[in-house]
Amino acid sequence: MDLKLNLKGLLSKKKAKAKAVAEEAVPEPAEAVPEPIVIVTGAPVAPSSPGGFVDYYHRETGAHVQAVQRLKAFRLYTDAGESAGEAGDYWVRPTNGPPRVVKRESFESQFERGS
Amino acid sequence: MASYVTNKYVALMAAGTVVFASDTIKALLLLSSASPNQDVNFLDEIEASEVTVSGYSRQTLANKSVTEDDANNQVEFSSDNLAFGTLVTGETARYVAFFKDTGVAATSPVLAIDDFTATPTNGSTFTLSPNSDGWFKGTT
Numbered sequence: 429m430d431l432k433l434n435l436k437g438l439l440s441k442k443k444a445k446a447k448a449v450a451e452e453a454v455p456e457p458a459e460a461v462p463e464p465i466v467i468v469t470g471a472p473v474a475p476s477s478p479g480g481f482v483d484y485y486h487r488e489t490g491a492h493v494q495a496v497q498r499l500k501a502f503r504l505y506t507d508a509g510e511s512a513g514e515a516g517d518y519w520v521r522p523t524n525g526p527p528r529v530v531k532r533e534s535f536e537s538q539f540e541r542g543s
Numbered sequence: 544m545a546s547y548v549t550n551k552y553v554a555l556m557a558a559g560t561v562v563f564a565s566d567t568i569k570a571l572l573l574l575s576s577a578s579p580n581q582d583v584n585f586l587d588e589i590e591a592s593e594v595t596v597s598g599y600s601r602q603t604l605a606n607k608s609v610t611e612d613d614a615n616n617q618v619e620f621s622s623d624n625l626a627f628g629t630l631v632t633g634e635t636a637r638y639v640a641f642f643k644d645t646g647v648a649a650t651s652p653v654l655a656i657d658d659f660t661a662t663p664t665n666g667s668t669f670t671l672s673p674n675s676d677g678w679f680k681g682t683t
Contacts, residue, residue, distance in 0.1 A: 463667060465662060465669045465670065466671075467659050468671075468673075469546075469659040469671055469674065470673040470678045471546045471620075471677050474612070474676060480672070481673075481675065498675075500613075501614055502610050504608055505609040506606070507565055526608070527608045
């Protein structure tokens with residue numbers, strides 16, 4: 429009689445333990461992480477202009493800039509002064525520092541487009 | 544998507560009162576319920592429709608530039624991206640307005656307004672990036 433009771437007790441304990449393990453294994457529902465909002469906006473882009481600024485990285489230092497290649501001539505005015513670009517030159521925005529015009533050959537030899 | 548310069552800005556530009564590249568230019572987000580137009584003069588006329596959710600703050604334009612694009616007969620006004628912070632849920636932004644900050648809303652002229660897609664804040668960062676023709680432009 430005592431043996432039966434003990435066996436029942438053992439089985440109950442095993443069941444309880446298995447249940448506890450099963451409960452532990454159920455993952456908590458993951459908290460939804462909202463997506464960052466990034467909106468490209470502004471003046472309607474002229475047909476001759478490319479879409480928008482693109483990330484580029486220096487081939488040696490990894491320095492990051494944003495740049496856009498202008499298909500036609502332009503002049504850029506900033507606090508740092510005035511500079512002129514020819515068709516194909518890049519309008520470059522460094523992470524730190526004013527935007528500037530960089531000649532096509534010079535820019536493409538130093539920077540590569542981010543993936 | 545629409546973008547326009549205010550009449551006030553053109554007048555003040557002609558008078559030499561606003562110099563985009565060197566003045567302190569700031570941006571604020573407006574709610575989708577706002578209805579701004581080209582006749583807006585000063586900040587106090589639109590700030591009642593400003594986004595107010597926690598985490599939001601007006602931003603100062605950095606690395607401003609003005610590009611004279613002769614090929615397209617236009618002048619483009621741009622700057623670095625505008626990161627408005629981590630905005631909690633609860634409001635829907637639709638417009639960004641640019642103004643010269645004089646320190647007083649009633650004398651801070653509104654320069655231009657961009658209308659982007661109505662976008663609900665979602666608890667994450669809210670960043671605007673100018674396209675290649677800038678935040679706004681003047682055509683000739």
